[in-house]
Amino acid sequence: MEPSFKKRGTCHLFGDEIPLDEGIMAFKFAIERVNDPKLLIPHLFEQVDPTFAGRVKPGDIVIAGKSFGCGKPHIQGFVAMAALGLGVLCQSMPHKSLRRAVAAGLPVLTGCVGLTQFASNGNEVEIDFTSGAARNLSTGIVAQFSPLPPILQDILAHGGSAGSLRAWLQAHPELAAAHVAPAA
């Protein structure tokens, strides 16, 4: 799948301090190390909004308040969101959660000010995750948020850390299964 830095979709608003465990995703999937998006997607945001999984569409935008994805930085919730092609705008996010989200291939803009003025639940928005430019297509409001740091943009450009590791393997074929090591 080609990574997309411009996303257009419907907004889903959440409040402050939505935790990763028992907020974005049930803790049991973390402890059981479930990483298959097909198994995770039906449970996305189940604890805070049981109807979410039924109405979310690929490419939608999650808008959240302070400390989005707080708690232990388990990746299952981000894996499900990335597989759906969602994007996130939030007021703040713990550093470890931010880097895990991007590693999972989920575009995020954090440090966004004035999100509740920018969009309401159900608005159609278009976000450029490279430049931070945002446009509310339902209301005509435009906003400019801080773009991601270059290191995170680079990982997102590869579709997350798995994509980065595929590129690394191409550049380092001696690590690949097909490579025959020279006799010692």
Place this chain on the structure above:
Amino acid sequence: MMAGAGQPMTAVQKVMARASGQAHVAVGDVVHPEPELVIIHDGYVESARAELAKLGYARITRPERVMFVTDHEVSYASQRAVERGRNIRRIAEEWKVGHFFDVGRGGHGHIYPMEAGHVRPGMFLFAYDMHCTNFGAIGAVAVGAGAEITTVLATGTLWTEVPESVRVELDGTLRPGAHARDVGFLLAKGFTQGSWDVDHDNRVIEFAGSGIASFDLASRVALCNTLTEIGVANVVFAAPPPGLDVSEAADFTSDPQAAYAGRVRLNLSEIKPQVALPGSPDRAADIEHVVGTPIDHAFIGACGSAMYEDFAAAASMMRGRRIADRVRMFIGPGTNAIAQRLADDGIIQAFIEAGAMVLPPGCGPCAGGAMAPLGPKEVSISTAATNHSGRFGAKDGEVYLGSPLTVAASAVAGRLVDPSQFFGR
């Protein structure tokens, strides 16, 4: 001359600069440090192997620096664990990892590598598990990479943003009955409640002040460990623990003029025994608020409180006493060497005579309750690393955290008690 060279640096800046081959790094710099060691525990080896194999990897970069430790499900409490152990042995061979501590070898992955000298002052390393911050107790900087450890295995490094530090100055000495864990719970609460107007997210907590001179390695580990779960980047001590020879170590002390995001002062003599209420380690409360709560389960061990001194202090409160009838109590020495020393000195004997059970070195119930779990509606007091819902198995079990002293005193009483009463205050 590189930009910033000659500028004062904090301990963590120095360690990261050295690992990145630079004379100077500034806060906020993105670096790719080369770890001297990469530690992965038994709970994640299979996942890392599966993820890399799916991407086409058959080998890893610098396997000689990789260490597998076995501490999460040590004595194989399930058939799945037996199978996992077999797979880990196969993967260790396939990847040719440099250090493999199989079941029953070495001990807890956050304690044993320090004890055996694999982790040394001034060293930079990556680990899978977040509680690798323990190594800050001897001035090593270990970054918990979580699932991103596969990037370290594949490429030999991982992007790291040089974090800012917060200086915590400890003065005075603890009163009898109070413990470094109590200091940790109070600090965790203070940071998450914003008591000092300084944000802790992705920041290093650096301990300094006259009070740390009296803190032995076990106390330092307890402090580093207790602050880990609140989201700090790391925890380090500004000076080495008493008795540790650092003459050969690379510089791991902050420059006097180094800049800090904030400073916190705490007088140790004012600190009372605490518990962390069920939910998280930062839910600190003076123990007087919960005294009398009946308990079913008590545990001393896990990465923050499993060193010789932890058990010696707890045993001094249990000698000649029995744990209460309805209580089951477990102790989990941190390493084989610690267990051996506790046996030699009659400390294990004191616990057994009091009615406690001895677990193999490792995480004990704190790794999801694979061993010695808690049942529904049961109440536990322990020295575990954390206490969120389900941590010890049952989702609706109530897990209180306390110091080894508080756990020992409560196990004897059968209910939560203030250990200070044992010291005749």
